[in-house]
Amino acid sequence: MQKWPLFLLIVSLTMQAHAQGFLSVKGQDIVNENGKNVLLRGIGLGGWMLQEGYMLRIREDGQQHNIRKRIESLIGPEKTSAFYDSWLKNYINKADVDSLKAWGFNSIRLPLHYNLFTLPSEKEPVKGINTWIEKGFNLTDSLLSWCKANQIYLILDLHAAPGGQGNDLNISDRDPSLPSLWESDANQQKTIALWKKLATRYANEPWIGGYDILNEPNWGFDDPVNDKNGLKETNNIPLKKLLVEITSAIREVDKNHIIIIEGNGWGNNYSGMLPPWDKNMVLSFHKYWNYNDQHSIQYILDYRKKYNIPVWIGETGENSNVWYTQAVRLFEENNIGWAWWPLKKLGNNNPLQIPDNTLYNKLLNYWQGKGSRPSAGEAYQAVMSLSESAKIENNIVKYDVIDALIRQPFSDESKPFKSHTIIPGSIIHAVDYDLGGNRIAYMDTDTTDYHISDESTGGNQGKVYRNDGVDIIRSSNSNNYYVFNIESGEWLQYTVNSPNQNKYHLKFIVRGLKSGGQINFQLNGKSLFTVEVPIGNSWSEISLPSVNFSQGKNIIRVLAEKGGFEFKDIRITEKLIE
16 A cells, blocks of 8 residues: 655645535536535534524423523523533534435534624623624534534524524524514624624635525514514515625625525515625525425526526425425425435434433423422433433434435335344334335325425324334333324335245234224235234234245235224244245
């Protein structure tokens, strides 16, 4: 092996790290330094620097400052600060970024809370003079170093601006008892100064992909009573004015980076805001819970064409895997990069899931009025256990979600979810059906939440274990899972391996409830037999006729010819040697 002098090796690695250079705008494309189109496939780190209540299963008064007050009332300010320090340390680390790279993502959108970088305007010791806090900058520096090591672009997103930029309070941690961003010149000047400070610090960092300068403004400027979120706003004069001023401040110190803007009404209402005022600018839009058809994105494509400017989906997600696959396919077929929301939370439909935690669940019960007040010690243990659960090594990796985002949009093949071997004593859990889309790895009749488009809500009704259309629930007395709410015509597919060609006896573990059901067993594309599921509330074993498996790969399908039952396992009981 050729040995390079150390300084040449360092130079080579540095050149590789900077090989793609700064992202920039070329017509309707985002390109690298070589002019090559870059399709961003990203993840948003919602919940890290800015907590939203729903991510922690807190449904009322879910602004971060209210969550903090609740915790502080139980354990005091010192231990509350210790919890938040721990949360910031644990939630994202190099292992998270390494994993994102390995899974196929190439970018991260970082939602910033201004209060990690500067004091609130009302708490400044000298009015009009900004106090800078190193914590936020240091956290961002660390994340950037992990991104650079993986050649992942980092997009900075001001998610919580001073005072808060909208009437959807949780998004920006807004306190409505204080002046908003739009009601305070001091808050606006602080926002401008923060962006200039960030741009000064990162002006020469090519792995900073861009500056998303104000997340989801939602404010009724002309009609604050009847249009409080700015969906019908036709002028957007204060919004455009502030974004132009932020852009000017950034360009004083940084002419390298893309500037990303968002319209009013949660990022989509650009009335009165265009044409763009900077040559290196991208339009962002956000998309949730509607159809994934060309019509749903045509308005932003029209802007792209009219103003010859790239567009980027800065936030989307919070749905089923079917919706994810549809959306990614739609975006990429239209050369639109995307950032999914979020990487992790206490919930099932993201790449990483922060697992249930007994201590924290008791605390939630208290906050919901379902349990007694914990002691200070118990409450401290609860929040610190939550912080520990946020580490990636304690997260549940949702491979079905990752597969739906990265592979399934352009593949009609299924893959095993888990390895299944046909030998006596082995168990195939019903919930471990193959990876793949609806009608490829399974068939379910209600797979997707389209409630913005037609009020329909579908997907996994149990909201546990997997994020497809298949309805999965956890046993009340264990961590075992099973399929429920099975309707006629639905089916599940399992790729299994048989060491030899042989016949085996199998059993279904099922529960017929009030109506029973019928199961058709299929192997390698052939229907073999149909069995009856007896009515009853207890789990039953149904013995199947002998099944002849080929050596190697086999495909099992379990079809509900008549629904109404629940399905737990397939068990291989014995081998029949002839």
